[in-house]
Structure formats: C-alpha cells, structure tokens
Amino acid sequence: MPNLIDIARQAGVAPITVSRVINNSGYVSQPTRERVEAVVKELGYVPNTIARGLRSKRTHTLALIVTDITNPYFTSMARGVEDVAEANDYTVIYSNTDESETKEKKYANMLAQRRVDGVLLVPSCGNANTIKFFEANHINVVVLDRRISGVETDIVYSDSKNGAYRLTKLLIGLGHKRIAIIAGSQGVSTSEDRVLGYQQALSEAGLDDTELVYYGAFNEQSGYQLANQAMTQNPKLTAIFGGNNFVAVGAIKALHNLGLDVPGDVSVVSFDDLPEFMFMKPFLTVARQHAYEMGQMAAELLLKRISGELPQGHRELILPIEIIVRESVGPSKAG
Amino acid sequence: MPNLIDIARQAGVAPITVSRVINNSGYVSQPTRERVEAVVKELGYVPNTIARGLRSKRTHTLALIVTDITNPYFTSMARGVEDVAEANDYTVIYSNTDESETKEKKYANMLAQRRVDGVLLVPSCGNANTIKFFEANHINVVVLDRRISGVETDIVYSDSKNGAYRLTKLLIGLGHKRIAIIAGSQGVSTSEDRVLGYQQALSEAGLDDTELVYYGAFNEQSGYQLANQAMTQNPKLTAIFGGNNFVAVGAIKALHNLGLDVPGDVSVVSFDDLPEFMFMKPFLTVARQHAYEMGQMAAELLLKRISGELPQGHRELILPIEIIVRESVGPSKAG
DNA sequence: TAAAAATATGGTAGCGTTACCAGAACATCG
DNA sequence: CGATGTTCTGGTAACGCTACCATATTTTTA
Numbered sequence: 001m002p003n004l005i006d007i008a009r010q011a012g013v014a015p016i017t018v019s020r021v022i023n024n025s026g027y028v029s030q031p032t033r034e035r036v037e038a039v040v041k042e043l044g045y046v047p048n049t050i051a052r053g054l055r056s057k058r059t060h061t062l063a064l065i066v067t068d069i070t071n072p073y074f075t076s077m078a079r080g081v082e083d084v085a086e087a088n089d090y091t092v093i094y095s096n097t098d099e100s101e102t103k104e105k106k107y108a109n110m111l112a113q114r115r116v117d118g119v120l121l122v123p124s125c126g127n128a129n130t131i132k133f134f135e136a137n138h139i140n141v142v143v144l145d146r147r148i149s150g151v152e153t154d155i156v157y158s159d160s161k162n163g164a165y166r167l168t169k170l171l172i173g174l175g176h177k178r179i180a181i182i183a184g185s186q187g188v189s190t191s192e193d194r195v196l197g198y199q200q201a202l203s204e205a206g207l208d209d210t211e212l213v214y215y216g217a218f219n220e221q222s223g224y225q226l227a228n229q230a231m232t233q234n235p236k237l238t239a240i241f242g243g244n245n246f247v248a249v250g251a252i253k254a255l256h257n258l259g260l261d262v263p264g265d266v267s268v269v270s271f272d273d274l275p276e277f278m279f280m281k282p283f284l285t286v287a288r289q290h291a292y293e294m295g296q297m298a299a300e301l302l303l304k305r306i307s308g309e310l311p312q313g314h315r316e317l318i319l320p321i322e323i324i325v326r327e328s329v330g331p332s333k334a335g
Numbered sequence: 336m337p338n339l340i341d342i343a344r345q346a347g348v349a350p351i352t353v354s355r356v357i358n359n360s361g362y363v364s365q366p367t368r369e370r371v372e373a374v375v376k377e378l379g380y381v382p383n384t385i386a387r388g389l390r391s392k393r394t395h396t397l398a399l400i401v402t403d404i405t406n407p408y409f410t411s412m413a414r415g416v417e418d419v420a421e422a423n424d425y426t427v428i429y430s431n432t433d434e435s436e437t438k439e440k441k442y443a444n445m446l447a448q449r450r451v452d453g454v455l456l457v458p459s460c461g462n463a464n465t466i467k468f469f470e471a472n473h474i475n476v477v478v479l480d481r482r483i484s485g486v487e488t489d490i491v492y493s494d495s496k497n498g499a500y501r502l503t504k505l506l507i508g509l510g511h512k513r514i515a516i517i518a519g520s521q522g523v524s525t526s527e528d529r530v531l532g533y534q535q536a537l538s539e540a541g542l543d544d545t546e547l548v549y550y551g552a553f554n555e556q557s558g559y560q561l562a563n564q565a566m567t568q569n570p571k572l573t574a575i576f577g578g579n580n581f582v583a584v585g586a587i588k589a590l591h592n593l594g595l596d597v598p599g600d601v602s603v604v605s606f607d608d609l610p611e612f613m614f615m616k617p618f619l620t621v622a623r624q625h626a627y628e629m630g631q632m633a634a635e636l637l638l639k640r641i642s643g644e645l646p647q648g649h650r651e652l653i654l655p656i657e658i659i660v661r662e663s664v665g666p667s668k669a670g
Numbered sequence: 671t672a673a674a675a676a677t678a679t680g681g682t683a684g685c686g687t688t689a690c691c692a693g694a695a696c697a698t699c700g
Numbered sequence: 701c702g703a704t705g706t707t708c709t710g711g712t713a714a715c716g717c718t719a720c721c722a723t724a725t726t727t728t729t730a
Contacts, residue, residue, distance in 0.1 A: 001472055003716055014680045019718060027678050046472060049448045050388045051716035054685050059385065075410055082431065084635055091445065093426055096417065110426065113384045137336055137381060156652045300419055317491045338686055349710045354688060362708050386686035389715050676727065682720090689714085697706070 002043040011039040022047055053115065063111045064120045065095045065104065066144075067218075073245065073272045074122070077144070081120060090117070097124040099185075099217065104130055112137045123148050126187040147189035160190050160271070164197025164241070167269045171239045172205045176267060180212035180230040181241040182223055182251060191215065194243055194271060218243060223250025231258055231266075242270035337378040346374040357382055388450065398446045399455045400430045400439065401479075402553070408580065408607045409457070412479070416455060425452070432459040434520075434552065439465055447472045458483050461522040482524035495525050495606070499532025499576070502604045506574045507540045511602060515547035515565040516576040517558055517586060526550065529578055529606060553578060558585025566593055566601075577605035 004022075008015040013032060020026040021036040028036075039045075053059040064081050066074040078094060085092045093116065095107040104124045111119060112133070118140040121130065128150035134141045135151075143155040164181075171179050181198045184191035195213055202211055214230055216222035223242055227250065231237055240255075242248025248270030255266050262268050339357075343350040348367060355361040356371040363371075374380075388394040399416050401409040413429060420427045428451065430442040439459045446454060447468070453475035456465065463485035469476045470486075478490040499516075506514050516533045519526035530548055537546055549565055551557035558577055562585065566572060575590075577583025583605030590601055597603050 004718095005716075015716090016681085016718075017679060020679090023718090025718095027676085029678060032678080044471060046444070046447045048389075048450060048716055050385055050394065050450050051685090052718075053385045054383075054389050054687085054716080055718045057685075069404075070407075070410055070414060072405075072407075075405055078429075079405055079431070082429070089445075091428055091449065094413075094417070094429055096414070109381070110424075112381045114426065115383060115385050136379065154650050315489050339688095340686075350686090351688075351711085352709065355709090358688090360688095362706085364708060367708080383686055386715090387688075389717085390686080390688045392715075672730095674727105674729070676725100678725070679723085681722080684719085685717090687715085690712090692711080693709085695706100695708075697704105699704080700702100 002045050003048065004045070007036065007039050007043060007045050010043065011036045057115075059115050059117055060089060061091045061093060061114065061116045062118050062120065063093045063095060063107075063114075063116045065097060065107055065111075066122045067097050067099045067124055069094060069096050071246065071272075077122075097122075099124045101125045101127075101129075105133075108133050112139060115139075118142070120144055122146060123188075126189070145190065147193075157190075160193035161197040161200070163271065164194040165201045166197075167241060167271075168198045168201035169205075171241070171267060171269060172201060172207070174267070176239040177207060178210050178212070178234060178237050179207075179239040179241060180214060180234065180237055181243070182214045182216060182226045182230065182247050183243040184216065184218035184222075184247070186215045188218075190271075191218070191243060194241075198241060212237070216243075216247070218246060220246045220250035220253075223247030224254045225250075227251035227254035228258070231255070231260070237266060239267040239269070242268060245270055245272040337380050338383065339380070342371065342374050342378060342380050345378065346371045392450075394450050394452055395424060396426045396428060396449065396451045397453050397455065398428045398430060398442075398449075398451045400432060400442055400446075401457045402432050402434045402459055404429055404431050406581065406607075432457075434459045436460045436462075436464075440468075443468050447474060450474075453477070455479055457481060458523075461524070480525065482528075492525075495528035496532040496535070498606065499529040500536045501532075502576060502606075503533045503536035504540075506576070506602060506604060507536060507542070509602070511574040512542060513545050513547070513569060513572050514542075514574040514576060515549060515569065515572055516578065517549045517551060517561045517565065517582050518578040519551065519553035519557075519582070521550045523553075525606075526553070526578060529576075533576060547572070551578075551582070553581060555581045555585035555588075558582030559589045560585075562586035562589035563593070566590070566595070572601060574602040574604070577603060580605055580607040 004018050005015050008018045011018065011032075013036060017028060017032065018036055018040075020028045021033050022040065049060070062081070062085050064078055066077065069075055069078060078092075082092050093111065093114070095111070097104040097107065101124055108119075108130045116139065119134055120142050121134075122145045123130065123143060126149065128148050131141050131143070131148065131151050131153055141153055143153050143157075145157050147155065147157060168179065168181075179198075179202070181195060183195050186192065195215075198213075199208075199211060202208060212230060212234060214226040216226045223246060226247075227240060230240065231254070240248075240251050242251050248268055252262055252268055255262055255268070260266050339353050340350050343353045346353065346367075348371060352363060352367065353371055353375075355363045356368050357375065384395070397416070397420050399413055401412065404410055404413060413427075417427050428446065428449070430446070432439040432442065436459055443454075443465045451474065454469055455477050456469075457480045458465065458478060461484065463483050466476050466478070466483065466486050466488055476488055478488050478492075480492050482490065482492060503514065503516075514533075514537070516530060518530050521527065530550075533548075534543075534546060537543060547565060547569060549561040551561045558581060561582075562575060565575065566589070575583075575586050577586050583603055587597055587603055590597055590603070595601050
C-alpha cells in the first residue's frame with residue numbers, strides 16, 4: 001500500500017503538495033494537480049485516515065450508543081444518524097448497551113480511546129457519569145431519547161408526557177375507566193414522563209383513584225409478566241397502556257394467554273410504533289436462516305484470518321435452514 | 336488529555352514501560368506496574384487508539400457492509416457480529432449499501448482509508464470488484480449471505496437452494512400445483528439459488544410446465560408489484576413463494592388488496608423470518624415518535640457542535656408525537 | 671514602478687504510540 | 701564459577717500525515 005511520500009516522489013513534488021491535492025486545500029497549480037492525481041490513480045493510493053487523525057486531531061467518526069439496535073425504533077434512529085453522517089463524510093460506530101450501565105461505561109471508554117469526534121447517547125440509566133466522562137475528555141455529546149439529570153447537554157427527545165396524556169385521554173374517551181400503565185424502569189425519563197402524562201389524563205377525568213402504575217423494563221418479558229400481574233390483581237381492567245412497543249407486544253401475548261381478546265376484552269395502546277410491515281394478519285410459513293449465528297461465525301472467521309492462525313486456503317461454511325410452518329399455508333382449494 | 340509520555344514522566348519511567356503496563360506485554364515488575372497504574376488513574380489517562388494504530392498497523396476495527404440494516408434479518412446479523420467483536424475488543428463500523436453498487440464502492444474506499452482490519456461483506460451485486468479492491472489493499476474480507484463469482488474468498492451463507500426446495504415441496508405436498516416464486520434480483524446468488532430449489536421441487540413432482548418465476552428486488556414494493564402481476568397473469572395461482580421476508584409482506588398486501596384471503600385463497604411462504612414479536616393479530620394503537628428525524632437532527636446538531644459553529648449554550652429540541660389509531664382499541668365493555 | 675497581495679511550492683517538526691535493539695540485574699545450572 | 705537464561709528497563713526511530721513557517725514567483729494595485 002503506497003503512502004503519500006511514495007506519491008510525492010513519483011510525481012516529483014513535496015509530500016505537502018500531495019496532501020494539498022488530495023485534501024483540496026491550499027494552492028496547487030493545475031498541471032501539478034493533474035500530475036499528482038495521475039500518480040495517485042496509477043499507484044492506487046488510499047489516504048491513511050489513521051495518520052491524518054493523529055496529526056489533525058479529527059477522526060471524522062461519530063458514535064451512536066443505543067440500548068438495543070434490535071428494536072426497530074433504534075434501527076430507524078440509526079439510519080437517520082448514518083445518512084446524515086455519510087452525507088458529511090463521517091463514519092458511525094454503533095454500540096449496544098442492553099440497558100446496562102457497565103456496558104455503557106465500557107463502550108464509553110473504548111470510544112474515548114478511539115478519539116471519536118462526538119457521541120450520540122441514549123443513556124442506559126439516569127445518572128450522568130458517562131456524559132461527564134466524555135466531557136472530561138473533550139468529546140462532544142448529544143443525548144437522545146431520554147433526559148438525564150445532573151448535567152447540561154445538547155439533547156433531542158420526544159414529548160413523552162404529552163403523548164402519554166393524549167393516548168390515555170383517547171382511552172378515557174372510549175369509556176375506559178380502569179386503565180393500567182406498564183412502564184419501563186423507574187429512573188428513566190421516558191418511563192416516568194409517560195406515567196406522568198397518564199396520571200394527568202386520569203386526574204383530569206376524575207379517575208385518580210383507579211391509577212394503576214407498573215414499573216418494569218422496556219422489553220417484552222416485562223410487558224408479559226406485568227400484564228399478567230395487572231390482570232390478576234385487577235380483573236376489571238379494560239385497557240392497558242404499554243410503555244413501549246416491546247412491552248405492548250408482551251402484554252398482548254399475556255392477554256391472549258389468559259384467553260382474552262384484544263380489543264374485545266381489553267384495549268391496548270403503546271408507545272413506539274413497529275414498522276408497518278410488521279402488522280400482518282397471517283403468520284408466515286418461512287425458511288429461517290440463522291442470521292445471528294451467521295454473523296458470529298463470520299466474525300470469528302475474520303478475526304482468525306486477521307490473526308493469521310488460519311491456513312492459506314479459503315473456508316466455506318454453509319449453514320442449515322430451518323423451516324417453520326405457520327398458518328399462512330393450507331390445503332389448496334384448486335385441488 | 337494526558338498522553339503516555341505524561342504518564343511516564345509522572346511515574347518516573349520510560350514511555351515504553353508505560354506502554355508495557357497498559358498493554359500487559361513484556362516484563363514489568365510489580366512495584367513499577369502499580370506506580371504506573373496509579374498515575375494512569377490519577378491523570379485519567381485514556382490510551383490513543385489512533386496513534387497505536389498508526390504504529391502497530393492494527394486498528395482493531397471491523398466493518399460490516401449490509402444492504403439495509405433496517406431489515407431485521409441484517410439487524411440480527413449485525414448483533415451477531417458485534418457481540419463477537421466486542422468480546423474480542425474490536426469495534427464494528429456498519430455500512431448500508433441499499434443494494435447500490437455505487438454506494439458499496441464508496442464505502443469500500445472509506446473503509447480502506449480507515450485501514451479497518453477486516454470487512455464482512457454482504458455483496459450488493461454479483462461482481463467481485465469490491466472484494467478485489469479490498470484484496471489489493473490487503474484487507475481481509477469475509478463474504479456473507481451471498482455467493483460471488485470471479486474470486487475466492489472466505490464466505491458464510493445459507494443453503495438457499497435446499498431451503499427453497501423444501502419450502503416448495505411443502506406446498507406441493509399440500510396439493511398446490513400452480514406456485515409462483517417472486518425472487519430478488521437476478522445475478523444475486525440467494526435469488527437464483529432459491530429459484531433453483533423451487534425449480535427442482537417442481538421438476539421432481541412433474542410440474543415443470545407450471546413454473547412461474549418472477550425476478551424483482553428484495554423489497555416490499557417489488558413483492559407487491561410482482562404478486563399483482565402474477566395473480567393477473569395466472570388467476571389460478573394457489574401459492575406464492577416470496578424471495579425474502581419483505582417480498583412476502585408485499586405479496587400479502589397485494590393479495591389482500593385483491594380481496595384474496597391468506598391462506599384461504601392463496602398460500603404464501605417466504606424466506607427469512609421476521610422477529611417473533613412482529614406477528615400479532617391486532618393492530619396496535621400507538622404514539623409514534625419520529626425516530627428517523629430524531630436521529631437526523633441529533634447528528635446535525637452534533638456535527639455543528641464539532642465544527643464549533645454553535646454558540647456556547649445548549650440546545651433542547653423537543654419533537655412532536657403522532658398518535659396513530661388502529662384496531663387495538665374499542666369501546667369499553669365494562670361501560 | 672514600487673509595493674502589496676495572491677498564488678505556488680517546499681522544509682521541518684511533531685501528533686502518540688510501539689517495534690526493534692540493547693543492556694543491566696538477577697536467578698539457574700552444570 | 702563462568703555460562704546461560706530470565707526478568708526488567710530504557711533509547712532510538714518510525715508509522716503517515718498535516719501544522720506551521722518560509723520562500724519564490726506571479727499578479728494586482730496605487
């Protein structure tokens with residue numbers, strides 16, 4: 001892999017001149033520029049961002065820390081980030097904290113080591129340690145999705161309280177009087193804001209005494225468990241407010257499991273949409289590929305390749321396919 | 336931000352000794368190690384990966400190039416990659432090509448500039464240019480999901496042909512005789528393999544003459560259009576084989592639009608599962624946050640912050656919530 | 671026509687780290 | 701006891717690039 005100096009030598013100019021050409025900075029005459037560009041092409045020169053970053057103290061890299069990229073909500077957010085970054089010649093590093101403060105800390109440290117130019121953070125917890133850490137290292141942070149106490153930062157989030165208020169009002173307007181909310185974990189602003197909005201709506205309708213708040217976590221399992229608990233403790237419930245999409249899904253599963261119809265017996269509302277394509281009546285019969293394992297295996301293979309512990313030849317791993325039969329297939333009517 | 340030399344000076348040792356301590360390499364006596372570690376902690380030293388990478392020629396960075404991280408299939412794959420990478424102290428950069436060769440080329444170049452240690456590539460097209468480019472720059476590549484012709488590489492993929500064969504057989508076993516396959520684009524191995532498996536099953540059942548192959552793209556729109564086309568051209572169709580999850584979703588929507596029931600009138604099978612939580616009978620009523628725009632705005636804000644074109648104070652952007660009413664809410668039975 | 675400004679090019683050093691080599695202190699062994 | 705190995709520490713240079721400063725040439729301006 002040739003470097004800038006090779007190009008300079010070949011083109012008969014000083015290294016700095018090559019630098020000017022590839023960066024489009026400073027003054028370079030047309031003939032010189034063309035000569036340099038020709039050599040760049042001829043030798044297949046690829047500028048070294050590492051060296052550039054070391055000298056210029058700019059890595060042109062952003063980091064996005066979310067709790068779980070698997071949630072379509074965050075996937076969508078990630079695309080938004082990436083499209084902007086790409087358009088500005090920035091690269092994005094994604095990190096998943098799985099709502100764990102330990103993981104968040106670990107990633108924060110790693111990102112600081114990489115000297116990322118900035119971090120987009122969906123905090124995994126209520127405290128400001130991570131943000132303070134970045135600030136101490138002069139790394140810009142924009143907080144996303146959730147408010148945080150104890151620091152002032154750039155922040156972008158939705159008006160959860162108002163949304164929850166309106167969702168709850170909608171239920172009340174339909175005649176529901178016993179409404180439970182299954183929120184995420186306590187201490188997370190989105191969770192608490194949604195509860196606040198819910199409470200405000202109930203209060204305005206004079207339903208303060210029927211308040212039913214369940215704190216848990218923003219995942220399906222929590223939605224399932226707490227919906228079960230809610231229905232057991234309050235058989236007269238007619239509506240459930242899921243704290244986010246996964247919670248609602250879990251709740252609905254619990255309701256179905258209890259033999260209850262949605263919305264026949266219990267209405268359900270939720271925060272965070274699921275992509276449109278996810279809403280389909282039939283359960284598809286599919287051939288399932290093991291995507292996760294495929295990723296794992298490929299990464300392991302690659303790492304071994306990098307470390308040189310693999311022999312010359314090439315590996316070809318073929319994974320089995322799993323067929324899952326669901327309701328989308330039945331006997332042919334055409335016989 | 337202190338550097339290694341600051342630590343060395345403060346601890347009264349040579350820089351290389353500090354390096355040994357933080358990398359756990361070579362010989363360092365216990366007392367020296369402790370002294371250095373104390374100073375590291377005291378000054379809040381964060382090693383500089385950039386400098387390390389320049390000198391050691393290892394960036395500890397992998398790249399994953401997929402066509403669209405928005406597809407749950409790739410999201411899942413990405414988690415697989417990341418979990419392995421993280422466990423090995425590697426960082427992952429994700430890139431979306433949107434099935435565009437141009438974008439793939441652009442990303443490839445960018446990743447080479449960053450001197451990533453290796454690339455996991457889901458090829459956007461059939462040719463081997465990108466792979467050859469990486470190889471020319473001595474960057475390890477593992478191809479994922481799709482085969483490619485013209486080069487030898489490490490590769491991990493599923494047995495699409497066999498999967499398609501079995502899916503098709505399953506339909507045939509249920510009495511279906513007129514089965515259409517809506518594949519992805521021609522020239523992509525997964526697309527063609529699935530057609531091959533489909534054809535083999537038909538052939539073995541003596542149904543060669545009823546072969547109905549539609550090539551398109553691996554997205555919902557294509558599934559929708561081609562399902563329409565297929566039903567129009569062959570009203571007697573009793574089953575559709577979707578080339579991937581999105582195609583199947585599009586097809587089902589087309590069928591519903593034509594007033595056809597799944598599986599009552601037409602059975603549908605598909606490659607690539609959708610996450611379990613996506614299959615739910617009721618359509619949720621939700622409060623929708625604008626995740627994409629939130630990501631965009633946050634990234635723009637961050638970039639401005641980095642470039643210093645923003646005044647001192649902090650920005651707080653609050654996005655509106657959109658309420659989407661669907662069938663999961665109805666009047667309360669409890670009245 | 672002289673002075674100022676714009677254009678074009680280069681030299682030197684340094685970003686923060688580790689590779690490579692060297693040497694000293696100490697332990698082990700025949 | 702000298703030889704050999706192990707443990708510990710350091711000096712020097714280099715990775716590939718750009719910041720900073722300097723200089724030379726050409727063009728513009730008063």
